[in-house]
Amino acid sequence: APPLHDALKPLAWLLGTWRGEEGKGDYPTIKDFKYKEEVKFDHVGQPNLHLHNNSQFCSSHYETGKPLHREKGFLKIQPGTSHLALxxxxxxxxxxxSEGxxxxxxxxLESHTIGRMTFGKDPAVTKIQRxxxxxxxxxxxxxVHMETSATAPAQHHLSIQYKKVA
Ligand code: HEM
Known part of the structure; x- marks a missing residue:
């Protein structure tokens, strides 16, 4: 891999592939569930970290490992500061x-903007805190805490601990 961009030095501890087997999910409007998740932070020498996140469902599908939630993102740092954007x-x-x-x-991190498909399911997510x-x-x-169009203020949705696997 190319050398880590200087601006990212404060985030170097995130680099790698992390796997969690004992995730716990809940929210006042849904049933508690458990989940597995792999999250990876890598880079190509640019001043941003690439986030890949794959989660697997959960209670009834926990054993089959059916893919569920997925994310791809970039973590950026305002150079010379501790201010971040996701x-x-x-x-x-x-x-x-999100910024933080x-x-x-x-x-x-807390979201300041959430964009949504016109045909997304309700309730809409209105805030995400990580x-x-x-x-x-x-x-x-x-x-992760979140707020939705039906429930405010933000409340707990997800907690997980990952072990470093690569
Ligand atoms: C339900 C958002 C990540 C599993 C929901 C709901 C929202 C939501 C808005 C519906 C709540 C309601 O009906 O009142 C989010 C956001 C996430 C996220 C913003 C990331 C930031 C995850 C992850 C998993 C997960 C990683 C685990 C694999 C579930 C499950 C439900 C749910 C199982 C219940 C579904 C149902 O009963 O139909 N989530 N979620 N979520 N979420 Fe998440």
Whole structure:
């Protein structure tokens, strides 16, 4: 791989492929579920990290590993600052633009813009909040809260810890 762009040094701890087997999902309007997820952060030498995220369902389909949620995005850092942007597309038909901060080995992001297909299912997602935190050298954690057109303020949807696999 080409050398990591200097601007991305504060995010170097995210690089790699991470796999979580014990994800827990909930929301006031749905049944609790569990899920597996693989998330990968890589780069091509540009000042952005490429995020690939594949999740597998969940309660009844947990064992079959049926693909469910998928995301592809770019994490950018405002050079010389701790300010971050995530430009992310989700296979459920939404586009997420989030901003936030990196503090040590933790990232906090909140959406300021969510784009949506005209034929998306209700309720609409109206806000997404994410944190990524390095728990130890081999363990990454992601927690997601969201707000929808039917439920505000933001509430918990997802928590998962991943182990580094590559
Ligand atoms: C339901 C958004 C990631 C699994 C939902 C709902 C929304 C949503 C808006 C409907 C809630 C309602 O009916 O009130 C999101 C967003 C995500 C995300 C914005 C990422 C930022 C995931 C992931 C999984 C997942 C990674 C796990 C594989 C589910 C399940 C349901 C659900 C199982 C219930 C579906 C149903 O009962 O029909 N999600 N989700 N979601 N989500 Fe997510």
């Amino acid at each position: 430009v992310n597309t989700q296979n459920v038909g939404i586009v997420e633009l 901060e990196v503090k040590g080995q933790e990232i906090m 944190t990524f935190r390095l728990v130890d050298a081999d363990t990454l954690e992601q927690v």
